[in-house]
Amino acid sequence: MTRTIFIYGLVLAVAVFMLKMLEYKFFYRQLSVEIYIGIIGVLFTILGIWVGNKITRKKKVFIAPPVGEFKVNERILGEIGISKREYEVLELMAKGLSNQEIADKLFVSLNTVKTHTANLFLKLEVKRRTQAIQRAKELRLLQ
Amino acid sequence: MTRTIFIYGLVLAVAVFMLKMLEYKFFYRQLSVEIYIGIIGVLFTILGIWVGNKITRKKKVFIAPPVGEFKVNERILGEIGISKREYEVLELMAKGLSNQEIADKLFVSLNTVKTHTANLFLKLEVKRRTQAIQRAKELRLLQ
């Protein structure tokens, strides 16, 4: 990235230099203003395309289809003793939300969410949220 | 594509028009040549970036629904540009391992793992590891 900017600057400098040369010819050989502008335009357009391709890498948006039906295993849910609220947190956690985002979505404080997650980790017997999500899917608590 | 070219032409025409106006000011208000060139340069650079983005445009790619057993979608893997090592990290990440644990398992430093994860987040266009795992499963890069 820094390199790209550097190269861009360099090319720009060279371009300006070349334009100065051109300017010289322009004044002494009666090159028309239009041609002058045209050359500058083409030059910078090419430069722009190049830079644009460098910084915004071409990308494709992949869209995956949703999969099949699913039924929550209520039995295990009760057996482990996961409360309604905790389950809500679990769901949002599995969607990849941060604790703060979950807190905002449920209209509670960050601390509350942290309490819920801590309880979930205890009940699911895991140490991290990634493991919790995994475990929950294994137990068919989540799709 | 034809449309893009057409729009490009249109914008070009507008640009030339604006430049003519500028030229007018240039001659009558003694705008310096450097500023004139600068404006033209910036204008056409922006134009170039825009055109570049239009040409190499992100397109939607729909992923085939899952049939039978799981098979890693090598095509997407290559298209997104995830390297072997990065994929290994992705797998371990999905198993719920921490960066440190991944580092130990792959016999590399924690910093290396963090570099890989950072690259993965870029390529998968996500912000967190939980999202990365999700996305990877959507794209059928992981089971």
Add this chain to the structure above:
DNA sequence: TAATCCTTCACCCGAAAGGATGATTTGATG
């Protein structure tokens, strides 16, 4: 040969996550 990619590692810094613990309120239930 030069450019590019991959892999490796480092340092800094701020944000997020997690552990431990305690406290309050509310609703259900024996």
Add this chain to the structure above:
DNA sequence: CATCAAATCATCCTTTCGGGTGAAGGATTA
């Protein structure tokens, strides 16, 4: 009514994550 679980929030502290940047060596390729 007393009690218990659930839900809420807090504080303190440590660990983990993630962003940004730079750099070096090896492999591949134009």
